[in-house]
Amino acid sequence: MSTQTIRPARTFQGSLTLPGDKSISHRYGMLAGIAEGTTRLSNFSTGADPHSTLACMQALGATIVHNADRTISVTGTAGAFQQPSSPLDCGNSGSTMRMLSGLIASHPHTFTLIGDHSLTLRPMERIRKPLSQMGAKMDLVDGHAPITIHGGPLHAIDFDTPIPSAQVKTAVLFAGLQAEGTTSLTESVRTRDHSEHALRAFGAILNRTAAGSATKLSIPGGQKLKAIDATIPGDISSAAFFLCAALLFPDSNLILDAVGMNPTRASLLDVITSLGGRIKVLNVEEHHGELIGTIQVNGPVNGPRGMHIGGELSAQIIDELPVIAAIAPYTNDGITIRDARELRVKESDRIALVAKNLRAMGAQLTEHEDGLEIPGNQQLHGATIDSGTDHRIAMAFAIAALRATGDTEIEGAEAAAISFPEFFTHLETLSQR
Ligand code: S3P
Numbered sequence: 296m297s298t299q300t301i302r303p304a305r306t307f308q309g310s311l312t313l314p315g316d317k318s319i320s321h322r323y324g325m326l327a328g329i330a331e332g333t334t335r336l337s338n339f340s341t342g343a344d345p346h347s348t349l350a351c352m353q354a355l356g357a358t359i360v361h362n363a364d365r366t367i368s369v370t371g372t373a374g375a376f377q378q379p380s381s382p383l384d385c386g387n388s389g390s391t392m393r394m395l396s397g398l399i400a401s402h403p404h405t406f407t408l409i410g411d412h413s414l415t416l417r418p419m420e421r422i423r424k425p426l427s428q429m430g431a432k433m434d435l436v437d438g439h440a441p442i443t444i445h446g447g448p449l450h451a452i453d454f455d456t457p458i459p460s461a462q463v464k465t466a467v468l469f470a471g472l473q474a475e476g477t478t479s480l481t482e483s484v485r486t487r488d489h490s491e492h493a494l495r496a497f498g499a500i501l502n503r504t505a506a507g508s509a510t511k512l513s514i515p516g517g518q519k520l521k522a523i524d525a526t527i528p529g530d531i532s533s534a535a536f537f538l539c540a541a542l543l544f545p546d547s548n549l550i551l552d553a554v555g556m557n558p559t560r561a562s563l564l565d566v567i568t569s570l571g572g573r574i575k576v577l578n579v580e581e582h583h584g585e586l587i588g589t590i591q592v593n594g595p596v597n598g599p600r601g602m603h604i605g606g607e608l609s610a611q612i613i614d615e616l617p618v619i620a621a622i623a624p625y626t627n628d629g630i631t632i633r634d635a636r637e638l639r640v641k642e643s644d645r646i647a648l649v650a651k652n653l654r655a656m657g658a659q660l661t662e663h664e665d666g667l668e669i670p671g672n673q674q675l676h677g678a679t680i681d682s683g684t685d686h687r688i689a690m691a692f693a694i695a696a697l698r699a700t701g702d703t704e705i706e707g708a709e710a711a712a713i714s715f716p717e718f719f720t721h722l723e724t725l726s727q728r
Contacts, residue, residue, distance in 0.1 A: 300704055301702065301705060303698065303700065304728055306547055307594075307723040311537070312529060312551075313530050313534055315338040315341075316527055317340045318487060318489050321394060322465070326493055329619075330370075330519075331371055333370045333371075334371065335525075336366060339367045340714070341716050342712065343387065344390065344391065347387070351391060357727040364589075368447035386410060387410065388409050389417050392442065393462040393470060394418070394462055396408065399446060400431040405443065406443070407442070410440050418438060421458060422441075425466070426449075426467075429471075431444060431470070440679070448536040450612070451478040451516055452478055452480045455480075458637070467480050470705075472514055472518050477516065481512075486608075487560055487611075488557070491503065492583060493583070496584060498521045500515055511720060526588040529554040531560050531563060532560075533616055534554050536694050536715075537694075537725060539694050541572060541592045548592065553589065553667075556588045562608060564617050566619065567592065569600065570597070570600055570601075570619075573592065573712075599627065600627055601628030602628075602631075603631045605632070610637070616632055616638060617645050618690065618694055619632070620632060620667055620669060621695040623669035624673035625671070625675070625698050630669050632669075643683035645688065649691070656675035656680075657673070675698070675701045677704075678703055679704045679706060680703060683707065692705055693705055694722075699727060
């Protein structure tokens, strides 16, 4: 396990282009693997998770080539995955395990999906339910991985998602793409819609209609996909760490190029604005349905404000909540986070670990089953941080450390590589001391 020492900073300044979005990289990697032809992907995520997806696609018969120009070519299996010779190793990646289960369930082979210790603790019943309604034969161990799928023909279902989860939605859409009949899915809380854009980009028909305040998606089965050329937008969830760092210094100035600004992810920018960040968005373009823009942020002149985060907003910025919580003590009025129970079943129990590490840095707070109440106006001190081998916890507390008194040691800092291997190098460049 590696430890990173983070020294306090005087301010935070510079410009950066971020590696490709993790969520989009997973989807493009998977759909390229089942499509016909060779897909070329620029700015694919450098995180370990999307590379777990690529390794699984290779085991299923796709050919992956890392080109000299740093693009990745994926030659797909034209709709026919092969029987892998060993278990599909999803590593630390819940996205890989859940979305891939939907993609492979109709193929006439036996698949075993495995993962690391953290992934083995995460709930998988949520995908078994809809997929088994479609006719998939899936075995779990007490609701968890390892997962065994005895693939075979699937039929369409009408599914109401009980929890807001883009991974569950994607598993159903990917299975529906290959089922008999038209599968529909209704979600009452709108989750990230990268799968919808990606499916259309690869040539699939997919309809979206409003069903009261909910969204209904319908996907006809038996569709074939065609390869694409695509550039993956910079990861807004990686950007979140540096946007929060910029909030901590009134004279900070950060420019992030070509960041993904998909509206189902970009409520983070509204939160940064509510906390007092002065944001400008420049040069917005659209690629395969995904918005990409340049973001400039300057820190709040009178220190970051506080806010309440709850309801749908908690679901929409679920991955960014750890870093928002980690800087909450430095705000003027504190931050309350509720309706975020899902944080307990991420790569770690993120509510418990944020509470533990904030307390280690000297903060007062209240932990709730579904969130945290963190008063403002608290000065944190350097401490030893337990990342719990969770990438977002390691990075969140490296940001909190920038305004602490004294040095902070992040134990298990290597976990950052799951989504953002370059994080500590960029942090060092942007932090002015
Ligand atoms: C993701 C969806 C979210 C998110 C995860 C990535 C995706 O998970 O937390 O990091 O790419 O679809 P859930 O679907 O479990 O909410």
